[in-house]
Amino acid sequence: RVNMSNGKNANAAENSSQMTLKECLDECMEALDLFLNNHFNESLERLRPRVNESMYHALIYATVLEMQAMMTFQHDDISNAGNTMKSAQEVCQRFRRKSPTLANKSVGESLNEEQLHAEVCYAECLLQRAALTFLQDENMVSFIKGGIKVRNSYLIYNCGCSQLRSLYKYLIHVHLEGGISFGMGAFNLTLSLFPPRILKVLEFAGFSGDKEYGLSLLHDGATGLNLRSMLCALLLLCYYTFLTFILGSAVYHPCICFRRIMALFEDGCKAQQAWKQFHHMCYWELMWCFTYKRAWKMAYFYADLLSQESRWSKAMYVYMKAACLSMLPKDEARPFGEDEVELFRQVPTLKQKIAGKSPPTEKFAIRKARRYKSPSPVRLQVPVLEMMYMWNGFSMISKRPELTEGMMQTLVEAERTLLESPRNEYSLDDHCVIHLLKGLCFKNQGLLEAAEECFSKVYSSEKKIKFDHYLVPNSLVELSLLYIDQGRRDEAIKLLHKAKQNYKDYSMESRTQFRVHAALAKLKADPGPCISLPSIG
Known part of the structure; x- marks a missing residue:
């Protein structure tokens, strides 16, 4: 049964003695099933009675409230979720082994069943509290506090991961494994996506990330029957349905x-x-x-x-x-x-x-x-199509010729209207926007020479563009991806480095830099003569 090793925590042990750890986990799984079947209030009602005595009831209850807060984006919901997650962290703390921490191997070997679970739950509370801090607060002190939470969480997952895996031999291991898979998977995947200049700073602070390792951990967590399956699956969905489009x-x-x-x-x-x-x-x-x-x-x-x-x-x-x-x-x-x-x-x-x-x-x-x-x-001229490019829409329709043809018709009409209108200070920029988007349509249609000509027109207009400075580095990226498809590897690498190093302070810069980083990493991983990378559009 749930028990504590310190007399100081006797009250917590007494309150929890009515349910074994397995019973707590089973009830939390039932609550999650209710949540996943759209019975949100019933799920919370199932969890609420034991949020002050069970680390898992407290964590899952707070997690549901945090998901709600992130969707509503209401200040009261965010504040309530933060306070609830803080309370959950305090519950987890009562079950933890007192200092020194899990990173100390001799201490790790002496942890009992509840203390091993408590370490992972505590790390998860820290991670989720940090997310809420970054979401809600804007001052530097809050960012520092959030950063400390992230670092402490990372240390528990990273330093304790191998010990938890090797030491834990109990029947309820699937939930502990799921917790480790979620935490280590989230950190490894997220950190691996940062461009090198940011990654160097993070590595100096003790962070590191391996994308494939992170994805494999999240996949293991998502396909297992454990409390973190949903979180692992959501993170994978976010990566595959959103981040991969941004990264090209x-x-x-x-x-x-x-x-x-x-x-x-x-x-x-x-x-x-x-x-x-x-x-x-x-x-x-x-x-x-x-x-x-x-x-x-x-x-x-x-x-x-x-x-x-x-x-x-x-x-x-x-x-x-x-x-x-x-x-x-x-x-x-x-x-x-x-x-x-x-x-x-x-x-x-x-x-x-x-x-x-x-x-x-x-x-x-x-x-x-x-x-x-x-x-x-x-x-x-074509504000919807321009924003569609930023959200990767042209690649989304790349296998639907009739949709690409429709977009091309819209662009041709806009170009005709622009040519017939009196010139103004925005004319050159508007022409370049149309050239970029037409290039993406030509690429979808397999007209690679026409696409190259469009992207090159934008690049050659670099010194004349007055407002939309994002067009040049993005045209270079699209041109480089075109070259990759044609097997012109060295030319592609040259353009990617130019887009990476020669342009600063333009709209959506971080997204473009992420795409450059992803393309270069892909080229480095595959030394073959030709690989195919979809464009952002």
């Missing part, structure tokens, strides 16, 4: 069916009504699906829902509303009588900070919307 290393299925995908997202909205935030994730994906189909009013509809219901990035949602409306003919009625110019003017007033900084996509949207400040604004 995603793999696309040639038979992707948007109709089926859209039906699944619509079904997801019908599955439950308790946590509307799950609907918002579906709205976001549906917005892009309709964008790929150039159904501008439907894309606007979902952007409008997001702008009304979600707190995550109102600047982004309103920008997308305006961008969708701007793609409609001038004489076509706007839904709800809205005006894209007024919406663009609202965008800068809606910016927010996450982890102390404004999200890069919000900064990009604000910069693009600035030209609408003027009483006589110069309209953006």
Whole structure:
């Protein structure tokens, strides 16, 4: 039965004596099953009675609240989740062996069953509290505190990992293994994705990461029947469905069916009504699906829902509303009588900070919307398609020729309108935006010479571009990926290094740098004459 080794913790042991550790774990698994079947309130009710006496009840209860807080992005929810996770950490602390820590091998060998579980639960509490700290607070003291939590968590996972694996021989090992897989997998995967200059600083501070090792740990955790299976699976989904697109290393299925995908997202909205935030994730994906189909009013509809219901990035949602409306003919009625110019003017007033900084996509949207400040604004030519590039949309449609052809028609029409309009200070930049996006369409169509010409036009215009400085390094990256597909390895490496070293302080710089790092790492790992890497677009 759950027991403590110190008399000081007798109360905790007495309170927990009614349930064995196995019984606690079994009940927490039942609560997670309820959560995964959309019975959110019932799940919390099952956990709540023992949050002050069971480390696992406390941790899982706090984890559910943290997931809710990250989706609602409400200050009260974030604060409540932080306080609950702090309480969970205190519960775990009561079960831990007193100092020295697990990193001391002689101490690790003397840990009993509960103390081994408590170490992993405690490390997980630290990690989740750090995430909430970065999400909520913006001052430097909070960042330092969050960094300390991350480091302490990492040390427990890293220093204790081999000892936990070798020492623990109890029947409930699957949950302990799952905890280690989640913690070590998350750290290794996340750290491995940072560009070298950031990674050097982290390695100096004692951090290191191996992507393949991290992915294998998370896969092991996700496929096992343990309390962290859901967290491991969510992290893997985040990596494969989001980060790989940003890094330009995603793999696309040639038979992707948007109709089926859209039906699944619509079904997801019908599955439950308790946590509307799950609907918002579906709205976001549906917005892009309709964008790929150039159904501008439907894309606007979902952007409008997001702008009304979600707190995550109102600047982004309103920008997308305006961008969708701007793609409609001038004489076509706007839904709800809205005006894209007024919406663009609202965008800068809606910016927010996450982890102390404004999200890069919000900064990009604000910069693009600035030209609408003027009483006589110069309209953006293809703002939806430009933002679609930032979210990897052109690669998403690369196996759907009819969708690529539709995008090309839109770009050709925009180019014709631009050529027929009086020149202004934005004209050159607008032409370069169209060249970049046309290059991506040509690449999707297999017209590689035409694509190369488009990317090269942007690069040759470097000194003339006034506002959209992100275009040049991104064109170099797209050109390098084109060269990789053609087996022109040395030329590709040269361009990647140029994009990496010669350009600073442009929109979405971190995303471009991550892509450069990923492409160079892929080239280094595969010394063959030719490998295929999808572009961000």
